[in-house]
Amino acid sequence: MASRATVYDVAERAGVSIATVSHTFRQPQKVRPETRELVLEAARVLGYVPSGSARGLAKGRSQALGLYAFDMFLPSDLNAPPASLDALVRRELDGPADARRFPLYVDEIQRGFELEARRMGRTVMLGSGASRDALGSIDLAGSVDGLAIFPGGAERDLLEYVGRGVPVVIFSSPPMDDTLHHITVANEAAVRELVDHLVGRHGHRSVVFLGELAAPDIGARFRAFQAALGAHGLPVPEEPFDTTTLTADSLRSLREAIASGRVPDALVCATDQLALAVLDVLARHGLRVPEDVAVTGFDGILAGRLSRPTLTTVRQPFASMGRLAVRILIDTAAGVEHPRSYVLPTRLVIGASCGCG
The missing domain is CATH 3.40.50.2300 (Response regulator)
Structure with missing residues (x-):
């Protein structure tokens, strides 16, 4: 690694004292907002991070x-x-x-x-x-x-x-x-194998994806889901069936589908945590898993193995x-x-x- 920028470099660039630089990172409430922003901008430019416990140790290593x-x-x-x-x-x-x-x-x-x-x-x-x-x-x-x-x-x-x-x-x-x-992990191959199982083994034709796409790995899973549906000759959605987050108002699209009686055959959830919430919603509305609708997750957390029914999922190492x-x-x-x-x-x-x- 290249030599780290020092507190002196930041102070000189920002036009402040080294004490002000130290306070900005250790006790920001003591520094005026406009001064704090000057210090942070100087730190960004220089690539400076404060050297806490590393200071004074042999070879600069903590x-x-x-x-x-x-x-x-x-x-x-x-x-x-x-x-x-x-x-x-x-x-x-x-x-x-x-x-x-x-x-x-x-x-x-x-x-x-x-x-x-x-x-x-x-x-x-x-x-x-x-x-x-x-x-x-x-x-x-x-x-x-x-x-x-x-x-x-x-x-x-x-x-x-x-x-x-x-x-x-x-x-x-x-x-x-x-x-x-x-x-x-190999998100694309994992989702392809999951969709192949739902379509090829169980014959599901109405398969949808649930999950928020903000995280890069979730986005990769949805793109793989789209490709897998296309490979089976099924309609390819432009966006997930439900882009939910785990809040008190979760799974609105799913709840609307339940109310209208148009629940898909299989729900592919972006994570196990979301899949477990889906199981709860379905149970509250009297829908049986897997008899009425299939549900899958992704992650392989312990809770999925303890749920009833046990969760079909993708295990990450x-x-x-x-x-x-x-x-x-x-x-x-x-x-x-x-x-x-x-x-x-x-x-x-x-x-x-x-x-x-």
């Missing part, structure tokens, strides 16, 4: 790796009312264990990341924030030798900016023309994705070249929700 998630929490968790510790403990102990909340795919990748980091003698620092929470990811990047990110809705220029200071790996992101490292990210970050920080993109294989997991078993 021996720590970072794992950062943008917007990866479930809305029901984020919107939960505040409660005392006693109330939280009672709620957790008295309520049923909910595999739909944990472990999710983020948790499984994190487990692989932490196991590999430990094997390699590295510590792990965790961070999370909203899509535009630039300071959070920048601050974490300044304290580690490399950063792996679940991008969520993060701005591409923010990710590239962070990548100018430390090696960066983006999960669930297809190859792109940038300097970052990307880890994804989550732990291996986390382990690979650690190897890329350590090697890149040491000057070892790695391919910019890795595409890992998947496996079709047949459950009962498609009509098998």
Whole structure:
């Protein structure tokens, strides 16, 4: 990696003191908004990230790796009312264990990341924030030798900016023309195999896709879905049947189809989490899965194996994705070249929700 820009470089470019630069990243509330923006713009231009725990360590290395998630929490968790510790403990102990909340795919990748980091003698620092929470990811990047990110809705220029200071790996992101490292899976082949199963094995002719296309991997799955339908000579939709997000008003298009009695034969959901919500909606309206409608997911999280019916889905190698990210970050920080993109294989997991078993 090239030499990092320093706090002195940023201060000189922004025309402020080094104390102001430090406050901008460590205590932004102490800096006037217009001054803070001057400092951030100078940092962007120079590719500066604050050097937190790395400062003063041998060879400028912290021996720590970072794992950062943008917007990866479930809305029901984020919107939960505040409660005392006693109330939280009672709620957790008295309520049923909910595999739909944990472990999710983020948790499984994190487990692989932490196991590999430990094997390699590295510590792990965790961070999370909203899509535009630039300071959070920048601050974490300044304290580690490399950063792996679940991008969520993060701005591409923010990710590239962070990548100018430390090696960066983006999960669930297809190859792109940038300097970052990307880890994804063979979405296209997986969805093609899933559609082939629904159409060829079960004879479904009305097959639709549900999912929001903002995330790159979901977009890749929908494009593969379109191609697979076309290969079977079926009508190809221009957009998903339901571009839902998991909120209180989820699955409006599906609920409208149920009300009108025009539910498709099979619902291909972009994620397992969405598929589980679809199962709930169908059950509330008296529709049986798979007798009345088939449902499939994508991810292979634990909750899909515990649901009734069990979920037909595509399993991603989550732990291996986390382990690979650690190897890329350590090697890149040491000057070892790695391919910019890795595409890992998947496996079709047949459950009962498609009509098998």
